[in-house]
Amino acid sequence: MAQEREGTGGTPDPEDITVRDPVSAPDAKGRPRRVTRRFPLFTRDTARPEGGGRAAGGDAPAPARQWPVIAVVLLVGLGLLLTALDVFRWGTVLIGVALLAGAALRWMLPDVGMLAVRSRFTDITTYAVLGLSIALLALMAQPKPVLEIPFLKDTLHFTVS
Numbered sequence: 001m002a003q004e005r006e007g008t009g010g011t012p013d014p015e016d017i018t019v020r021d022p023v024s025a026p027d028a029k030g031r032p033r034r035v036t037r038r039f040p041l042f043t044r045d046t047a048r049p050e051g052g053g054r055a056a057g058g059d060a061p062a063p064a065r066q067w068p069v070i071a072v073v074l075l076v077g078l079g080l081l082l083t084a085l086d087v088f089r090w091g092t093v094l095i096g097v098a099l100l101a102g103a104a105l106r107w108m109l110p111d112v113g114m115l116a117v118r119s120r121f122t123d124i125t126t127y128a129v130l131g132l133s134i135a136l137l138a139l140m141a142q143p144k145p146v147l148e149i150p151f152l153k154d155t156l157h158f159t160v161s
Contacts, residue, residue, distance in 0.1 A: 096134035096135025
């Protein structure tokens with residue numbers, strides 16, 4: 001699909017690459033417009049995930065621009081600290097709640113900075129499933145579980161014996 005001329009060193013020079021099927025063509029003002037739905041043959045950069053823009057303006061200091069991910073990381077850090085201080089159950093519950101908060105932030109805010117890793121749906125699903133799993137497992141941890149699910153004891157009995 002493309003003709004490449006090799007420059008010095010055996011690698012194609014990006015300026016010498018001719019693409020026969022352009023992905024975009026400039027409009028009257030010189031801005032690229034999409035003329036086909038095909039993926040480009042050569043990519044020069046990766047696309048930022050939707051919502052991956054700064055959470056605050058470019059003139060704000062770096063921590064303010066990335067406050068959603070900093071909030072989630074601080075909550076997880078506090079949960080790890082509680083776990084290290086032998087408050088296992090509530091430390092891990094806090095870690096699960098932090099991930100659930102990350103899912104809520106990803107759902108509600110249009111721009112969440114580095115909290116956006118994949119598509120919005122995938123991020124929300126991943127954060128929510130992991131957060132809920134960690135929180136529920138922490139509440140069911142022995143001894144003296146806060147949450148008891150009756151069918152799990154029967155399931156464990158049939159799978160172990």
